[in-house]
Amino acid sequence: MDEGSILVTGVGQAGSQMAAAFWAQLCRDHQIIPETGRSDAEPTGHWQKLFTAVGTGSETHYVPRCLFLDSDPRAADDLKRTWSELFNPANFVTGVESSGNNFAVAVREVGDRLNSDIRAVLDREFQKTPAPTAFIVFQGYGGGSGSGLAAGLFEILKDYAPAAPIMTVGVLPSTSVSSPVTEPYNAVFGIEAALKHISLGLVFHNDILLQLAASHWEIEHPSIPHINKLIADIVLAMTGSIRFSGDENPANSLADVIHDLAPHPDFPLATGAIFPLQSILRKNASVRTSGQILNQVLEKNLDLCPCADGKILSLGIYGKNRAGLQVLRKNEKDNETAIPHFARVHLSTEPSPHSAICVLVNSSSIGSWLQELCERFDQLWSRRAFANWYLEAEMTEYDIETRRREVGFRAERYQDI
Ligand SMILES: Nc1nc2c(ncn2[C@@H]2O[C@H](COP(=O)(O)OP(=O)(O)OP(=O)(O)O)[C@@H](O)[C@H]2O)c(=O)[nH]1
Ligand SMILES: [Mg+2]
Known part of the structure; x- marks a missing residue:
């Protein structure tokens, strides 16, 4: 078992809000009250991997090991207000004004200005x-900060712990929701920077998760906070086995979980979704074992389990029992139902209807997501639309085209699987 801790960072508005949703739910998993940062009894599971205990006895505060990073302070101020008892305000590092949705401004100007403040937080955490x-880093690739500040952060993290794996959790620019025009630029630059440093990147489409919230979680008017909760739940499910040890399931390190999903360094991206077990069981009451659940999810919910239709490189199934959060290895009985050999299964074999099934997939279809992003980039770049925003912030045409080529190259590699 890895005895180290995991530092969780939220970068930019989307990244910070997703990270906060993660922390709120993580606290509840470990019996820590997010509104107060305290626990009525001793917190459950390996909480020391994510929290520092400050104080003694009933006065103990469980402080998240986190860093929130943004160009402007608005999102951070909201989070500090909402979770005033939980987070240490010293772990928020913000500049004074927005990057103007510009990767180049965030990575150079803002990143340089915030460098020593970021290092001060890391010095304390180390x-x-x-x-x-x-490290887990939440980011919105379309944002200037989510892409550019994160790019700078990866280099700093590698400085502190060159061997420590970085896992990112990022949202791609939406194609249906209107968003700033420069998002395809930021996202290509942001992904290129991430690909250089990360061991695993979970990527999500807000649109797909909105659809999932409505159809499977029966949320009438799903909005961004619901998406953030779904993403948080996915990350919680996949990290369940390292935060809680079941009888048969020794705790793994985050590095192990990452390796399961990204077994080859050229293909470090995965995506997925989380389904309430209730909705699966309602549709087919005879489903009982993890193998049957897996097949139900893959057969019936492919449209909402993005990328499961491509050639699959790896696939993780994670069970999350909200009541007790016991995540168990698959039972021998499951051998009756064919589970693909590449699937890594962490599931309770007698599923409680209150639990949820998370499926994460690393498949060739991720390549088409990258390809689509490159096409949106090219539509802008071929006209040099808004190019001066980046060129004036000291990016060169050569630099821009090199980064674009690298993402295009990755897209092709994925499609070659
Ligand atoms: N899932 C999710 N997406 C969000 C959230 N907030 C914004 N987004 C999306 O994330 C992308 C990046 O936007 P922001 O997070 O506002 O950008 P930023 O990282 O703060 O960068 P700046 O351009 O410097 O403000 C956009 O496509 C938004 O639609 C959020 O809380 N959750
Ligand atoms: Mg912002």
């Missing part, structure tokens, strides 16, 4: 025991 041995 002095604590256990020291971080893995």
